[in-house]
Amino acid sequence: MTYIEILEKARKNMSNLCRSCPVCDGKACRNTVPGPGAKGSGTVAIRNYEAWKQIHLVLDTISENKPVETKTTLFGKEFRLPVFAGPVGAVDMHYGDAYVDLTYNEILVKACKEAGILAFTGDGMNPEIMKVATQNIKANEGIGIPTIKPWTQETVMEKLALAQESKALAVAMDIDAAGLPFLKGFVPPAGRKSISELKEIAQACGVPFILKGILSVKGALKAKEAGASAIVVSNHGGRVLDDTPTTAEVLEEIVQAVGEDLTILVDGGIRTGQDVFKALALGADGVLIARPFVNMIYGAEAEGVNTLVQKIQDELIDTMEMCGAATIDEITRDMIH
Ligand SMILES: Cc1cc2nc3c(=O)[nH]c(=O)nc-3n(C[C@H](O)[C@H](O)[C@H](O)COP(=O)(O)O)c2cc1C
Structure with a gap:
């Protein structure tokens, strides 16, 4: 199946909260939460997508005609x-009950x-989600990163033990989850965390600790x-x-502040290999793509995942060839405008 055919198939397997659009730009779902949209006016997801489009690629084909390497x-x-x-x-709540987090993560991690x-797995109110996700990561030789919500320290430590047992490559925490409408008032509570609480978690981790949800230099310095x-x-x-702000807008200043010390990943509206190239040119070490993988799994499970990865790789190779970068390390700031 082609990418578009998979999206069409996904549409039939989903509740109509997600329209499985040809381009996942946040417009059709706008402020649909529950659903895959954005909070309030729903414009942040739309602007995330558009911000990458406002960055342009600098064509340069006067370079050695050697194969391009995306590793x-x-x-x-x-x-x-x-x-x-x-x-x-909570894929069932946001996309429809053809999958639940347990089945979604199982397919995603392996695929x-x-x-x-590699896949990051999400966390949820049901403790089984982290338990099973870390079992999936273990079954896949630790190639996966569980993302723990900022619960109480005690609950985080319990989930951390599961992550360690799975030999996961790293552990993440979506520190911004405090703002999720459905987590407000949940017991045990999830919310903001102080630097000292995060220090305790980072020290207990034993593997790299990733803080997801940083949107300013100030936040990045605190994470460091x-x-x-x-x-x-x-x-x-x-x-x-x-x-x-959109992530494309703040990425470069964050890279300048902490890029020497921290690995920097970025997400939000990254949909093509061209967008990936732009993020790398701004100094990111890698990117996360979230919503489109859901459409791929609802449409064709592992085949869908591979189709999306192949699509992004083809686009990235094309962009690298046309902008004069033969390896990921050769992608530089002057290749975007
Ligand atoms: C329905 C839905 C559920 C999400 N659940 C989580 C989650 O459990 N943990 C997390 O860190 N991020 C979660 N995210 C955020 C994504 O990981 C990602 O940061 C965001 O969607 C931006 O990337 P995208 O534009 O490629 O989708 C969720 C996003 C959506 C749309």
Whole structure:
């Protein structure tokens, strides 16, 4: 099946909260939460997507005509390209009950490993989600990153033990999840965390600790102080606060502040290999793509994941060839405008 055929098939398997659009640009779902949209006005997801389009590629084909290589490493492991599947939780609530988090993560983790990339798994109110996701990661030789919500320290430590048992490559926390409407008032509570609380978690981790949901230099410096090894520059796809900046807008200043010390990943509206190239040119070490992987799984499971990865890789190769970068490390700031 082609990418578009998979999207069409996914549409039939979903509730109509997601329209499985040819381009996932946040417009049709706008402020649909529950559903895959963004909070409040619903404009943050739309602006995330559009911000990448406002960055342009500088054509330069006066370079050696040698094959292009998209391989990269993350925490010492080699991957096919610097693109990873972002965490998505409560898929049944947001996309329809053809899948639940347990089945979604099982398919996603395995399919991403087979496609040569890695999946982040999401967390949820049901403790089974983290239990099963970490079992899936273990079954896939630790190629996966569980993302723990900022629960109480006690609950985080319990989930951390599961992550450690799975030999996961790293552990992430979506520190911005405090803003999720359905987590407000939940018991045990999930909310903001201080630098000292995060330090305790980073020290207990034993593997790189990633803070997801950093959107400013100030936040990035706090993540560094807390002992994080990496951050994901992210506004959670607009789902935690309305009217935030887009990730493309803040990425470069964050890279300038902490890029020497931390691995920097970015997400939000990244949909093509061209967008990936732009993020790397702004200094990111890799990107996360979240919503489109859901459409691929609802449409064709592992085949869908591989189709999306192949599509992004083909586009990235084309862009690298046309802008004069033969390897990921050769992608530089002057290649975008
Ligand atoms: C329905 C839905 C559920 C999500 N669940 C999680 C989650 O459990 N943990 C998390 O860190 N991010 C979660 N996210 C945020 C994504 O990982 C990602 O940051 C965001 O969607 C932006 O990337 P995208 O534009 O490629 O979708 C969720 C996003 C959506 C749309």
